Amino acid sequence: MKQLLTIFLSIFYSLHAIAQWDLLGLSDVKARCVASDETNLYVGTDFDGIFLSTDNGLTWNSINTGLSERVVRVIETNQGNIYAGTWNGLFLSDNNGSSWTPINNGLTNLDIRDIVALGSILYVGTAGGGVFKSLNNGSSWTAINNGLKNLNALSLAINSQAIFAGTYIGIFMSSDGGSTWNPPSGVNIQTNSIKIFDSLVIAGTIDGFYKSENYGKTWIKSSNGITEDFVTTVTMAGDKMLSGTWGKSIFLSSDTGNTWTSHNSSFLGNFISDFVIHNRSIIVSTLYEGVWRYSGVSFPKPGINTSHLIGLFPNPTNNVLKFTQIPKSVEIMDSNGKTVKVYGQKNEINVSGLAKGMYFIRIKINEKLITKKVIIN
Secondary structure, eight states, X not given: OHHHXXXXXXXXXXXXXXXXEEEEEOTTSEEEEEEEOSSOEEEEEESSOEEEXXXXXXXXXXXXTTOOOOOEXXXXXXXXXXXXXXXXXXXXXXXXXXXOEEOOTTOSOOOEEEEEEETTEEEEEEBTTEEEEXXXXXXXXEXXXXXXXXXXXXXEEEOSSOEEEXXXXXXXXXXSTTSSOBOOSSOOSOEEEEEEETTEEEEEETTXXXXXXXXXXXXXXXXXXXXXXXXXXXXXXXXXXXXXXXXSOEEEESSTTSSOEEOOTTOOOOSEEEEEEXXXXXXXXXXXXXXXXXXXXXXXXXXXXXXXXXXXXXXXXXXXXXXXXXXXEEEEEOTTSOEEEEEOSOSEEEOTTSOSEEEEEXXXXXXXXXXXXXXXX
């Protein structure tokens, strides 16, 4: 009887694992990238243009009207617009992909590798031409490469504090909107993917996963459990991180990248090119095995941060800093990421002994690490 129960449980868990991965189709194309606007899914391919799904990947339709170049490297959605970067120019759709218009005025290099947006300000990374910036939703572009020692901008990430560019020789950072770039500090190798969430920056490289908890001032390699070095794509949602590799592996971390576990059971895809979180599932594009969905773990919406869990005031301050609830621990770091003060469980801390300036405060609460910026005057 015990043996029968063991066999039954083994079959049950095997079937459950299989059910976690679903092939969504497009297995006859090379899926290069995938994007979501929370309603629709968009997949860019090598040589077959862009496909749209309005039903969570059950069906796909080609949307290539006006898209004169069909090798699509990256798709970005922003404020109702869709941007498609190809190996021969950038295209815009303002009607959910029904038609496309080229927007290349000022782009002296048309091999687009990445696109990021901050409101109506756009940045594109190119292979050989560096980074370009647009202040008008892509109507015109200006090169911004002062200090960028390698002009192969393979990946970009941005928030209100900084912009990062991953190149063949590492990660460059700009704190002035791209006017000047600081050289790599800690990651000096080819960087395929970068994402930024508050002060936390994560990166996928040809040598595994790296992270910085202080806006890129310092970096640590954090690949414990990732069994393949070539990380092609990374992202984060809530307290979960994801890494995809050039092989057939998806890795998940639930402790801010300290440890990783493989989530590949029954996944038949290969050469993972991109993924996106859509309706709390992972949508994975592969170059040779189509597009897949993984529903084994429920994800919050991507980019959701946890900073709302605790507040601090007054900010700026010159004396006492108070918290809206009692944290487990508090660490104060200077602008270079050096720890200057550590506190235990306190609902307020005295910072009058610190020099004037900007500091980062890393707060541990509910087993989550939250980083905030504070000004001491």
